[in-house]
Amino acid sequence: MAAEDPQPLLRFTGHRHLTTRLLLSTLTGRPIRISQIRSTSPTTPGLTPHEVSFLRLLDAVTNGTQIEFSMTGTTLVYRPGLITGSAEGLGAQGGVLRHEITRECAGRGVSWWIIPLCILAPFSKGSVNVTFWGEGCITSSTPAGDMSIDSVRTAILPLYKGFGIERNIEVRVLKRGCVPRSGVAAGGEVQVVFGHQVRVPKTLHLLNPGRVKKVRGVAYAVGVSGANNARAIESARGVLNKFVPDTYIFSDVSAAPQVESKEKGNPGGKKKGAVGFGVSLVAESSTGCLYSADVASPPTGGVTPEDVGKQAAYQLLETIEQGGCVEKSAAETVLCLMAMGSEDVGRVALGKDVIGDEDMVQLGRDLREFGGAGWGLRDKGEESEELVVSVVGRGVGNVGRKMA
Amino acid sequence: MKTTTMKAALRKRKRITREELEHLSPSPSSASESDEGEDLQAIFRRAFEAKFRPLEVAPKKPKMEEEEMPKPEEPEEDEETDWSGISSDEDGVEIIEYSDTHTRNEEAARSEYKTFMSSKPPTTSSTALAAKLKPTAKDPEDPDEATHLKNDLALQRLLRDSHLLSTSTSTTPSSTLLATGSTRHKSTDLHLLALGAKASIHVQKRMPMSHRKGITAKAKEREQTRRKEAKEGGIVLEKETRERKEFRGRERGVGGPGVGRMMGGTLRLRHGKTYWAASPDLVSLPNGRKT
Incomplete structure (x- = not known):
């Protein structure tokens, strides 16, 4: 295909926004070339293990993708194929694709893979069913800024409903894993089922953020006492109850994951994985807008559950303060889906801090690079701290669905 | 969260059992302690009632003692010394309880747990909305609508x-319009x-063959007399429905055709079976043979 009709490569530089660019490339079908990936770094030039792992994931859920690296890994050419999902015979066994996240990838949480995968999934030909596992699979939130798997499920996935994508979506946490210390494996396991594929997502109009009416959350303790949860919940509620009486945080206590120890003398032996605890909070407004916060204990330890709970509550208040209908961590999902919608203008109100973020600005530029129409921005009101972002859809939608 | 606190509370109850102590040893209990005991009991009761059904008010104290004593073989004096020992320990132990002052409907909490903690993304405020919307929809027309519905039924x-x-x-004249x-x-x-019930409840399923024969014969006879009388009286009745014999499939004798029935020198195939003739090598015969 590429030999017959070679599309010009879109050229990007730098390692930042790599997932977004790969995502947009896959969705639009435009091949890209990314150069100068950490080329100035003397110690670790080129792609990091988790970025390579993400490329592998893209390769697994698509058919006909070509990926070329340079010798040092500082240049990448990516020619996207068709998004097939977990099709049998292309790596999936029993309809489930198993994606291993090795120990080197433990810098990022599993949500770093899952959120982009979920953006791809509605445009897949078949359903997407991927199990993430391995020694680097972290389900809790991470110091790198990735949200926990609970927040993905409770704050990101409900947003797909606004695009008419709501059936058969599941995130099963089979094993929880925390951020590991060096020498310890995380060992989490998460299954993502995304069975609702659409031709074109519905046009979204989300202008009224409403008032926060309830707060829900999950406190998780992995391999540590459940009392940690109770303490974190107590302190989080101590902060939030004054603002929202309808606050309820559920507790999830699980044992530390058992990971295969690869010792010579003990071939089948298991070793205890990383332990820790954390809190994920989600606030829901009267119009169904979601705001989330995530705090987990650091791998070094030494933080009390009270501090974690309180910090999570404050973080949630901060997110709510930023305003808008979509929080920062969910903005990429919403804006990408809007850009892939029908040729119609969708509108969404975003807080100035949300849209003024570097990642968001770059997302807008990249979208235009990939042939989008560019965003229209206007103030929502005179004294409003919000902007209304108008996004014109591409109108192409799901290529696999069209042919099928 | 609540469950964990409750568990903690229940566990404490077994180890400390402060109310037992009060009932059994009268000497060390001061007024303040008894108050605390009352409080604890109230907490336990609330926890229990939230989980199960409400307790009757003021359970008899001596009975409680009998039930809660785990070791009946120990003499009473021993118990007294035991309890006092624990009470002295207790003064030094600081009990921190992470209890939930926020009273909630336990059932609602459980359903919420199911919706929120399941693997699916939680639906946005479906339960709360449903609970809110129902009464508002009903309220304005409540008396009218309800009576209308009742009358209609x-x-x-x-x-x-x-x-x-x-x-x-x-047979028995009754003025009421209610069936009795x-x-x-x-x-x-x-x-x-x-x-949509399959069969009437008045039809007896199993009975001796002779009874059934008698019943059918009687019904037949009744029908015949009814028709005869109607004919004599010149009344036109509904058409008689003859029971059709069910198609029993093809004859399974030796020498019969493999498919269809031989009748009057012609092979009769049902409409659905003609596919067999259309694509003989694709479809296997109903009896498992390949053509």
Whole structure:
């Protein structure tokens, strides 16, 4: 295909926004070339293990993708194929694709893979069913800024409903894993089922953020006492109850994951994985807008559950303060889906801090690079701290669905 | 969260059992301690009631003692010394309880747990909205709507039962329009049949063959006499429905055709079977053979 009709490569530089660019490339079908990936770094030039792992994931859920690296890994050419999902015979066994996240990838949480995968999934030909596992699979939130798997499920996935994508979506946490210390494996396991594929997502109009009416959350303790949860919940509620009486945080206590120890003398032996605890909070407004916060204990330890709970509550208040209908961590999902919608203008109100973020600005530029129409921005009101972002859809939608 | 606190509370109860201590050893209990004991009991009771059903007020104290004593073989004096020992320990131990002051409907919490902690993304405020919307939809027209619905149902029922009632009044005249006794049973049976029940409840399933034969013979005879009388009287009745014999499939004798039936020198195939003739090598015969 590429030999017959070679599309010009879109050229990007730098390692930042790599997932977004790969995502947009896959969705639009435009091949890209990314150069100068950490080329100035003397110690670790080129792609990091988790970025390579993400490329592998893209390769697994698509058919006909070509990926070329340079010798040092500082240049990448990516020619996207068709998004097939977990099709049998292309790596999936029993309809489930198993994606291993090795120990080197433990810098990022599993949500770093899952959120982009979920953006791809509605445009897949078949359903997407991927199990993430391995020694680097972290389900809790991470110091790198990735949200926990609970927040993905409770704050990101409900947003797909606004695009008419709501059936058969599941995130099963089979094993929880925390951020590991060096020498310890995380060992989490998460299954993502995304069975609702659409031709074109519905046009979204989300202008009224409403008032926060309830707060829900999950406190998780992995391999540590459940009392940690109770303490974190107590302190989080101590902060939030004054603002929202309808606050309820559920507790999830699980044992530390058992990971295969690869010792010579003990071939089948298991070793205890990383332990820790954390809190994920989600606030829901009267119009169904979601705001989330995530705090987990650091791998070094030494933080009390009270501090974690309180910090999570404050973080949630901060997110709510930023305003808008979509929080920062969910903005990429919403804006990408809007850009892939029908040729119609969708509108969404975003807080100035949300849209003024570097990642968001770059997302807008990249979208235009990939042939989008560019965003229209206007103030929502005179004294409003919000902007209304108008996004014109591409109108192409799901290529696999069209042919099928 | 609540469950963990409750567990903690219950566990404490077994180890400390402060109220037992009060009931058994009267000497060390001061006024303040007894108050605390009351409080604890209240907490336990609330926790229990939230989980199960409400307790009766003021359970008898001596009974409680008997039930809660785990070791009946120990003499009473020993117990007294034991309890005092624990009470002295207790002064030094600081008990921190992470209890939830926020009272909630436990069932609602459980359903919320199911929706929120399941693997699916939680639906946005479906339960709360449903709970809110229902009364508002009802309230403005509540009295009218309810009575209308009631009358409607009563009328439907009356129409359905009218023929039963008319026959019953011929034997025992009753002024009420309500079906009673055997007519009531008949009417519920009809209702069930209308709603899709497979068979009437009045039809006996198993009985001796002779009985069944007798019943069918009697029914046949009745029908015949009815028709005869109608014919004599010049009344036109509904057409008689003849029972059709079921198609029994092809004959399974030796020498018969593999498919269809041989009748009058022609092989008869049912309409659905003609596919076999259309693509002989693709379809296997019903008896498992390949053509």
